[in-house]
Amino acid sequence: MQEPVEEPPPAAFETCARAALSRMPEEFREQLEGTVLRIEEFARPEQLASVDIENRWELTGLYEGVPLTEQSVWDHAPMPPIISLFRQPLMREMRETGVGFEELVRHVVIHEAGHHFGFSDDDMHALEDMVRD
Template identity: 70%
Template sequence: MTESNSPLDQPTRADFEIAAQAVIARIPARLREELAEVTVRIEEFATAEQLESVEIETRWELTGLYEGTPLPERSLWDEPSLPPVITLFRQPLLREMEETGVGFEELVRHVVIHEAGHHFGFSDDDMHALEAMVED
């Protein structure tokens, strides 16, 4: 990635998808297996319903979202449901990169690990430990 502010030089949806999958590939195998059912999506912005679900008012504030039932809350008796989804919101992430100077891969890693942490029911400390394991 170049450091230019030109929209042509910004990471594309495909770039985000590749970066997110690279993060997942570096997660320890025992946890990565549990993520096999999770779909990763890249959207430009969160929908109004997604924003409301996390009590965020502006679409620029939400960079990622886990939607699904965390593993610790599941039961064998649960009705089948849609697979869990981790969504990265491209425009808010691009804005955060510009405002903070955090690099593309680092920011994607942070958001993917955070949202995957919700899937596992991890605490913030657990998420930080997992992120440290996945760092280059």
């Protein structure tokens, strides 16, 4: 019988996510200044719809903002970008895959931060490799 996994509180998610962001190379950290980090239990219906996902258990993280590659000096001051982590889907993924808490949070945070830079999946994996302990 598998031991139950103790669920980290929301504050632990934020601490872990901020630690991952702080380990990014300086040029990336600087460009993420002002990014809002949110920890929610689940994505809201409009967030799910924005990425064509119906099941709230399937979305572990979301970047909301205008990627740097799409910004223009002619744009009005945009709202700050937001990286949301969805606690319940992350906990479920952790239980189902056996991936450790810090590793999973780091992966999702770096992936969502990568959207801010307009990165491809390969670029996101390279960035994640830079952030590993």
